[in-house]
Amino acid sequence: MLADVQKALDAFKQRDITRVFLVACGGSSSLMYSSKYVLDRESENIDSYLYSSNEFLHRNPKKLNEKSLVILCSHFGKTPETVEAALFARDKGALTVGLTFDGDSPLAKAVEHVIVYDDRESASYLNESSAIMLELVFGLLAAKEGNGKFMDLISSLEDLRSLIDIEKAKFLPLAQELAKSYKNEKVIYTMGSGANYGIAYWFAICILMEMQWIHSHAIHAGEYFHGPFEVLDKNVPFIVLLGLDETRPLEERSLEFTQNYGERVIVLDAKALNLTTIADSVKGYIAPFALQALLRQFADELAKERNHPLSTRRYMWKVPY
Amino acid sequence: MLADVQKALDAFKQRDITRVFLVACGGSSSLMYSSKYVLDRESENIDSYLYSSNEFLHRNPKKLNEKSLVILCSHFGKTPETVEAALFARDKGALTVGLTFDGDSPLAKAVEHVIVYDDRESASYLNESSAIMLELVFGLLAAKEGNGKFMDLISSLEDLRSLIDIEKAKFLPLAQELAKSYKNEKVIYTMGSGANYGIAYWFAICILMEMQWIHSHAIHAGEYFHGPFEVLDKNVPFIVLLGLDETRPLEERSLEFTQNYGERVIVLDAKALNLTTIADSVKGYIAPFALQALLRQFADELAKERNHPLSTRRYMWKVPY
Known part of the structure; x- marks a missing residue:
């Protein structure tokens, strides 16, 4: 585990913390959804909120105060709303922790505790931003409520990279086949629930919309039958995620319906992956990381097939906004 | 105000309530987003959560207990997940309030306090489900924290129907024109933030996806520049909502960009509406109701132009799911 993470956890012990705000x-932001899920499932007393940075600033939650922990994240550490949110939170007396890839960035300077993550594929999964999010919340719950899953989390994350590498190698031929099959689609929906919803959202807005200019929407599997499912026909593509958390029945129900009436369904099922060295107590929270790695591999192949590199942008970092 | 609402508010006074769960x-569910916004902005101590019913059940929030208030809603009162959520919450000792159109429905029987709303266009806006949601949360905040906006809310809602009727009459020609212009679109995005996000979500999933089989997604205006805006080109249609709450700058920024690079933008701006009798203290929370009425009118005209009645379904209430 990174020394930066340990320092933040030490700081948690010194503070009375009644609320956690996840802001990015x-x-x-998408990588914080599973931490919110953990806090809802596991915490006896600590309330939690997740906001997009500018919504957080303008909503100005009245309960944000010196007993609040605000965790922020920005890859390059330059997202103006997120930097401003950090300063705003500090001004309210909250304890601020910022995750970024760049230790010299504005976010790194704005927060009390910066954590410089390392998401190179050669690095331990322990040092990935999404993993650090879980380390922070389970560390907090250990310190404040005696939650005992922290060591399970750490040992599970230590093994995760090698498990994921094996699964990616197995998945590659299917990823290539799916990329060929879906390369001309104009709309692709994603679906998930619980700890998985964040990666469904990430794939929809960051990969499909941002990096491939394909229309998309992350449909919550529990909401599907209350409106969205009416767009389904044989030709409408869906990526359905099946995780290992307690909401899996929602995902299974949505998948069954989608397979009954649709013919363009990609299923990524964490049960089909070898995650045997991941502790049962945290498996549901970690499964999204494995699914995300496969989604990313599919994205790489899709980008190749479409001759549309994932780095292509028309507006981001190019025009004023 | 309905006697049912008063009875629920009386019950709030008898109970220690530290958390509110909004479940539908x-x-x-979409009509609860503005209540969550109110609780975040206005409440000093009461924490709040919003979940789709089946997510609530399976997530099983650890902090749900006898000090929780759970507000549920189902129009016909038959949504199985919502009925089950009510029983689940009661079993945890929570105080349950259920909004429904049908006082004999399973939801009405499952909750401790049923509120039978009246959303006929002839009824006072006070008795609409979305208005009752605000009455409940402001009544709760009055009882627990001395928040003084409850009477402003009530007097503002009393006048709202007539204001909305005038605005609808003014909007009708534009609604008809827009319906003609957008009738062949395959994808239409909606966008909003703050108290407005719920109606952006409602229009996307209930009107466009469910009732018109048009692809859609409610994009949060604060998230737009972090992925989704890359799908924008001249021909991609957006409906951008401008409200009167504190997050309006997010909506304005998103609109400006969308109008710069897009040519298919529908703007519904609450500032252009005559809401003079609505109290300033609650205007931001009530503005979404007026925008929703205009959206609904646009939906009616769109359905006519497309020869696709809003009541048409292929799956809902027709096949098992």
Whole structure:
């Protein structure tokens, strides 16, 4: 585990913390959904909120105060709303922790505790931003409520990279086949629930919309039957995620319906992956990381088939906004 | 105000309430987003959560207990997940309030306090489900924290129907024109933030996806620049909502960009509406109701132009799911 993470956890022990605010934008926000799920499922007393940075600033939650922990994330550490949110939270007396890839970035300077993550594929999964999010919340719950899953989490994350590498190698031929099959689609929906919803959202808005200019929407599997499912026909593509958390029955129900009436369904099922060294106590929370790695591999192949590199943008970092 | 609402408010006074859970599916859930916004903005101590019913059940929030208030809604009162959520919450000792159109429905029987709303266009806006949601949360905040906006809310809602009727009459020609212009679109996005996000979500999933089989997604205006905006080109249609709450700058920024690079933008701006009798203290929370009425009118005209009645379904209430 990174020394930066340990320092933040030490700081948690010194503070009375009654609420956690998870604040970021886009992809950085999406990786916080599973932490929110953990806090809802596991915490006896600590309330939690997840906001897009500019919504957080303007909503100005009245309960944000010196007993609040605000965790922020921005890859390059330059997202203006997120930097401003950090300063705003500090001004309210909250304890601030910022995750970023760049230790010299504005976000790194704005927060009390910066954690510089390392998401190179050669690095331990322990040092990935999404993993650090879980380390922070389970560390908090250990310190404040005696939650005992922290060590299970750490040992599970230590093994995760090698498990994921094996699964990616197995998945590659299917990813290539799916990329060929879906390369001309104009709309692709994603679907998930619980700890998985964040990666469904990430794939929809960061990969499909941002990096491939394909129309998309992350449909919550529990909401599907209350409106969205009416768009389904044989030709409408869906990516359905099946996780290992307690909401899996929602995903299974949505998948069954989609397979009954649709013919363009991609299923990524965490049960089909070898995650045997992941502790049962945290398996549901970690499964999204494995699914995300496969989704990313599919994205790479899709980009190749479409001759549309994932780095292509028409507006982002190019025009004022 | 309905006697049912008063009875629920009386019950709030008798109970220690530290958390509010807003639980429903689809359109019934969408009308709770502005109540969550109110609780975040206005409440000093009461924490709040919003879940789709089946997510609530399976997530099983650990902090749900006898000090929780759970507000549920289902129009016909038959949504199985929502009925089950009510029983689940009661079993945890929570105080349950259920909004429904049918006082004999399973939801009405499952909750401790049923509120039978009246959303006929002839009824006072006070008795609409979305208005009752605000009455409940402001009544709760009056009882527990001395929040003084409850009477402003009530007097503002009393006048709202007539204001909305005038605005609808003014909007009708434009609604008809827009319906003609957008009738062949395959994808239409909606966008909003703050108190407005719920109606952006409602229009996307209930009107466009469910009732018109048009692809859609409610994009949060604060998330737009962190992925979704890359799908924008001249021909991609957006409906951008401008409300009167504190997050309006997010909506304005998104609109400006969309109008710069897009040519298919529908703007519904609450500032252009005559809401003079609505109290300033609650205007931001009530503005979504007026915008929703205009959206509904646009939906009616769109359905006519497309020869696709809003009541048409292929799956809902027709096949098992």
